[in-house]
Amino acid sequence: MDLLINPTESSLLRFTTAGSVDDGKSTLIGRLLYDSKSIFEDQLLAVEESSKRRGDEHVNLALLTDGLRAEREQGITIDVAYRYFATPKRKFIIADTPGHIQYTRNMVTGASTADLAIILVDARHGVVEQTRRHTFLASLLRIEQIVLAINKMDLVDFSEERYNEILADFEQFRAGLENKVNVTVIPMSALNGDNVVDKSTNMPWFTGKPLLEHLESVQVHVGESEGSARFPVQWVIRPQSDEYHDFRGFAGRMASGTFKVGDEITAYPAGMSTQITGIHTLEGAKEEAIPMLSYSITLAHEIDISRGDLIAKADEPPQHSQHIDAMICWFTEKPLKPRSKFYLRHTTRTVRASVPDLLYKVNISTMERVPGPTEFGLNDIGCIRLRCATPLFFDSYATNRTTGSFILVDEQTNNTVAAGMILRAVGDDTTKSTDEFAI
Amino acid sequence: MSSRLQSQTSSMSSSITHLQYLESEAIYILRETAAQFGKPAMLFSGGKDSIVMAWLARKAFHPAHLPFPLVHIDTGHNFPEAIEYRDWFVNEIKATLVVGSVQKSIDEGRAVEEKGHNASRNKLQTVTLLDTIEAHEYDACLGGGRRDEEKARAKERFFSHRDEFGQWDPKNQRPELWNIFNGRKNYGEHFRVFPLSNWTEMDVWQYIRQENIPLPNLYFSHQRRVIERHGQLLDAETGFVQLLDEEKPRIKEMTVRFRTVGDATCTGAVLSDASSIDDVVAEVAAARQTERGTRADDRRSETAMEDRKKEGYF
Numbered sequence: 001m002d003l004l005i006n007p008t009e010s011s012l013l014r015f016t017t018a019g020s021v022d023d024g025k026s027t028l029i030g031r032l033l034y035d036s037k038s039i040f041e042d043q044l045l046a047v048e049e050s051s052k053r054r055g056d057e058h059v060n061l062a063l064l065t066d067g068l069r070a071e072r073e074q075g076i077t078i079d080v081a082y083r084y085f086a087t088p089k090r091k092f093i094i095a096d097t098p099g100h101i102q103y104t105r106n107m108v109t110g111a112s113t114a115d116l117a118i119i120l121v122d123a124r125h126g127v128v129e130q131t132r133r134h135t136f137l138a139s140l141l142r143i144e145q146i147v148l149a150i151n152k153m154d155l156v157d158f159s160e161e162r163y164n165e166i167l168a169d170f171e172q173f174r175a176g177l178e179n180k181v182n183v184t185v186i187p188m189s190a191l192n193g194d195n196v197v198d199k200s201t202n203m204p205w206f207t208g209k210p211l212l213e214h215l216e217s218v219q220v221h222v223g224e225s226e227g228s229a230r231f232p233v234q235w236v237i238r239p240q241s242d243e244y245h246d247f248r249g250f251a252g253r254m255a256s257g258t259f260k261v262g263d264e265i266t267a268y269p270a271g272m273s274t275q276i277t278g279i280h281t282l283e284g285a286k287e288e289a290i291p292m293l294s295y296s297i298t299l300a301h302e303i304d305i306s307r308g309d310l311i312a313k314a315d316e317p318p319q320h321s322q323h324i325d326a327m328i329c330w331f332t333e334k335p336l337k338p339r340s341k342f343y344l345r346h347t348t349r350t351v352r353a354s355v356p357d358l359l360y361k362v363n364i365s366t367m368e369r370v371p372g373p374t375e376f377g378l379n380d381i382g383c384i385r386l387r388c389a390t391p392l393f394f395d396s397y398a399t400n401r402t403t404g405s406f407i408l409v410d411e412q413t414n415n416t417v418a419a420g421m422i423l424r425a426v427g428d429d430t431t432k433s434t435d436e437f438a439i
Numbered sequence: 440m441s442s443r444l445q446s447q448t449s450s451m452s453s454s455i456t457h458l459q460y461l462e463s464e465a466i467y468i469l470r471e472t473a474a475q476f477g478k479p480a481m482l483f484s485g486g487k488d489s490i491v492m493a494w495l496a497r498k499a500f501h502p503a504h505l506p507f508p509l510v511h512i513d514t515g516h517n518f519p520e521a522i523e524y525r526d527w528f529v530n531e532i533k534a535t536l537v538v539g540s541v542q543k544s545i546d547e548g549r550a551v552e553e554k555g556h557n558a559s560r561n562k563l564q565t566v567t568l569l570d571t572i573e574a575h576e577y578d579a580c581l582g583g584g585r586r587d588e589e590k591a592r593a594k595e596r597f598f599s600h601r602d603e604f605g606q607w608d609p610k611n612q613r614p615e616l617w618n619i620f621n622g623r624k625n626y627g628e629h630f631r632v633f634p635l636s637n638w639t640e641m642d643v644w645q646y647i648r649q650e651n652i653p654l655p656n657l658y659f660s661h662q663r664r665v666i667e668r669h670g671q672l673l674d675a676e677t678g679f680v681q682l683l684d685e686e687k688p689r690i691k692e693m694t695v696r697f698r699t700v701g702d703a704t705c706t707g708a709v710l711s712d713a714s715s716i717d718d719v720v721a722e723v724a725a726a727r728q729t730e731r732g733t734r735a736d737d738r739r740s741e742t743a744m745e746d747r748k749k750e751g752y753f
Contacts, residue, residue, distance in 0.1 A: 012457035079594045079612070082586050084639045091457040093637055105614060112616040221454065234470040239503035247502060253467045253618075282501040292455055294466040294499070307474050331614060345619050348474070405617045414623035416613045 010086070013215060016095040016114040016143070018107045018134045023120040024151045028190035029083065029096060032212065035197045036085045080110045089216040099130055104364065104379035107134070108329045108419055111141040112405070115220035118147045118211075123156045123187070127169040129365045135170075136364055139179040140327065140381070140421070142401060144220050146183045149211065154189040158202040163187045176367070179398070184218070186211050224291040228316035228395065229257030229265075230403050231289070232347035233309045237296050249280055249296030250305055252348070255402035257313070259289040259297070264314040267305045268393040273314050274301040308349035310393045310403070318393045318403060321425035325359065326406070327397075328420045329381045336376040336384075336418065344420075346392055346406040353408070357385040385426060397421035458646055462495065465634040467618060468597055469499040469581070472632045473506045475622035476579035479632075480537070480572075483509035483529075485521035486700040487654055488583030490528065491643055492634055494652055496581075497532055508535040510571060510580070512564050514702045515542040516679040521700055524655040539571035555681075564702075569604075572629060579622065579630040587639040597636050603627035640698075644723050648716045657697045660714045664692050671707035679703040698723075 017025055083094040095110030097103060111117060117138040121131050138146055148170060156162045167185055174183065186195055187206055194200035195210040209217070237249040259265070259276055266273045278298040279286045289295050297311065305311070312318055330336050336355065344353035361370045361382035376382060397404030408418040455463075472479050481496060483489045496505050509529055529536045541563050544550040550566040572580060586593045596612055598620045613621055622630055635643070647654065665672040666686050673680045675690045680703065682690075695708035696719075713719045 010457050011454050012460045080614075081593045082637070083593065084587050084637070086457075086639070086641065091639075091642070109614040109616055113618075234467070235474045235500075237500060237503050241502070244502045249502075251470055251499070253463055280501070282498040290455070292460060292463055294463040294470075296501075343623065345621060347619075348471075401617065405619065407616055407619050407621060409621055409623055414621070414625065416616075416621045419614070419616045 010090055012091050013116060013220060014093045014114050015116040015118060016097060016110040017118045018097050018099045023122055024190045025120055029094060031190055031193060031196050033083065033085050036087055080106050087216055092215065099134065101133065102379060105329055105331045107137050108141065111137055111143055112419065114143050116145040116147065116218065117143045118149050120149050120151050121166060123150050123152045123162060126166045127173060132173055133364050136367055139177050139181045142179065142397065144182065145218055146181050147214065148183055148185045150185065150187045151190055153187045153194060153203065154192055160205040184214055186214065224256045225258060227256035227400060229259055229313040230255040230400065231259065231297065231311040233305055233307055233311060234348050235307060249298055250311065251296040253294045254289045254291050256291050256400055261287055265311050266314045266317065267303050268310045268312065268318065269391065270304050272303045274299045274303055310347065318395055319425055320391045320393045322388045322391050323426035324386050324392065325383060325423045325426055326386060326420045327381065327383055327423060328418045330376040330378060330418050332415065332417045333378050341411060343409040343411060344388060344406055345409060346394065347403060352389040353386050355384050356387055359383040359385060394422050396424060458642065458649060461638055461642055464637060465495045466499040468632060468634040469496050471620050472579055472581060478577050479507045479579040479581065480510045480577040481507055481581040483511050484701065485525040485655060487643060487647065487658060488585065488635060490652060490654065491646060492581065492583045493532065494650065495634065505534050508537045510537045510539060512539045512568050512571065513541060514564055516703045518657055518677060518700065518703055520655045520657050537575065539567045541567045544570060577629065579632055581632045581634060583635050584633045585635050585638050595633060595636065597633055598622050599631040599633065600624065601629050601631060641723055644720050648720060655700065657700050658719065660694055660696045660711050662692055663695050663708060664690050665695060665708055666690050673707060674703050677703045
């Protein structure tokens with residue numbers, strides 16, 4: 001394989017894999033890394049040596065990712081591990097997370113930055129509770145693309161009939177998901193390499209692409225450039241120099257949509273409008289700001305704008321409210337109880353917030369709603385009501401992953417205790433039918 | 440409401456390259472660091488990762504100067520080319536340089552020099568680093584560490600919390616979701632921030648090529664007197680590596696370059712004819728050893744990096 005990727009053409013894909021060693025997840029990742037020559041000799045040698053010392057029968061590729069002492073000692077993955085590989089067409093970042101229910105928060109963390117999720121199914125066992133759980137989490141976090149990897153096809157004689165059975169099971173379950181997801185199904189044997197990098201000759205009945213080819217060609221971020229223009233301000237650049245005496249640039253990363261020089265914008269919370277006079281980078285001025293890239297923006301009129309403010313196109317206002325309903329995943333041992341207070345971090349803005357009400361929990365294995373919870377424990381997912389000290393300027397998570405997400409920070413420990421996805425402003429019923437997360 | 444998941448069929452606008460993504464992500468982290476902390480600093484060694492990081496910082500705050508100083512933790516065992524480059528670069532981008540000296544820590548009895556021919560000041564840097572952070576009251580230190588370097592770093596955060604003793608607790612790290620970074624801390628605690636977390640060695644080299652970033656000559660093929668020890672080629676020119684008597688006759692002049700540039704006592708050279716950035720990119724692509732494979736400090740035990748990081752190492 002030619003490893004010299006062309007940096008002017010190659011794009012980036014971030015994907016997440018959830019699962020346990022039993023599903024063949026480590027074997028699959030190991031194969032992707034190995035076949036793309038992203039595992040180095042000294043890493044492989046070190047893993048071989050530790051496998052031998054541990055008395056493992058085969059080379060344990062999990063040791064490549066399980067780098068922390070506690071993980072190596074206990075043979076478990078306790079965190080999200082990030083792995084990297086590249087082909088001539090694309091660079092990939094894998095967020096590798098453990099798949100058991102007690103690691104839901106790790107899966108949520110890994111999924112929050114992923115464009116695609118690989119969900120592994122053992123062909124012998126078919127769709128099981130873990131499959132449903134991982135698919136639900138991927139849809140909850142609004143991952144654009146799911147790959148259902150039906151692994152260990154060699155153990156069911158590469159049977160098309162078995163493949164169709166699993167597909168039918170999965171389709172039935174998927175029909176019940178409120179958040180629609182794009183699913184690509186690939187039968188494979190990670191151990192033997194069938195349909196991982198090369199098309200399998202053992203399954204001529206499968207007409208789709210092998211996994212790597214799919215990962216190289218799948219389109220993501222489709223909605224970002226079409227969405228409403230959103231630019232959260234991180235920092236105000238005011239050079240203390242004669243040359244740039246009057247320069248006042250609002251620095252940030254374009255979250256979605258585009259800005260052009262001359263566009264009429266409104267800054268929030270000030271609510272004042274003006275025009276964009278310049279979109280600046282070190283390389284020079286640009287005509288257009290596009291999603292994911294960082295700029296500093298200058299405006300025609302002096303408006304009070306500082307870190308935490310949001311610049312949007314004047315005709316595409318965000319929602320705003322002090323009272324919001326949101327889906328959260330609870331991250332710590334200390335339970336969430338009604339009336340708790342937190343710092344809420346939303347884009348570059350931090351506000352104080354309290355939780356007047358816990359609305360319902362979701363059983364992530366059955367996807368049933370459990371109303372009236374008295375508390376949220378570690379890894380619990382559900383809907384809460386939040387009251388913020390000052391209004392948030394936001395979009396629903398369904399329409400914007402950046403302006404629709406937040407974290408809660410504990411006031412005593414400063415730890416991040418919850419990940420949140422905004423459903424709607426309280427009292428706003430117009431979005432209810434389409435924004436609902438529950439099943 | 441049309442979900443973006445259903446807009447698959449619509450034409451896709453020009454997508455950005457992986458280097459544009461990584462650059463923008465790093466700029467985002469650099470701006471977050473400047474905004475969330477009272478007194479941040481950027482660690483600068485003259486190595487390629489810190490050079491790229493400082494290059495990105497210029498982009499993040501242009502046309503203003505960097506809103507933080509560059510801090511060099513000087514082991515005293517430097518390659519002269521690295522120091523020359525450091526001073527040139529700092530002047531070029533009009534940054535402020537702060538030097539923390541390991542020699543001074545040793546002279547003041549804060550650190551004890553390792554004994555024997557494998558002695559290195561790499562570990563002692565931690566003392567000087569923590570002293571420098573305390574003396575200047577830095578509450579965040581930007582570092583060029585990457586997750587692909589070493590297995591303990593694969594789980595490092597962008598914003599890595601350190602307690603008042605500078606220690607890293609890998610089991611109690613803050614989760615990082617979307618692009619929201621939590622830099623809240625108590626008095627006396629600080630953060631290490633790694634804007635290049637998602638970069639690989641190849642990304643760094645491709646970016647250096649794309650941006651035409653000048654580097655110290657050490658990274659390119661040159662003639663050097665070296666000694667082979669434990670399968671590594673160590674420098675025998677600067678005089679910092681303590682040579683055993685039986686090693687002295689084995690000193691050879693070879694055509695080498697360095698894949699990482701750190702303390703001269705533990706940075707191994709590789710045989711190489713790569714004299715341009717294009718040559719280096721081709722060589723990195725074909726390499727079958729990680730760059731840290733040339734670092735003697737990582738080879739002391741299976742979890743050597745994790746152990747040093749817990750103590751406060753970068």
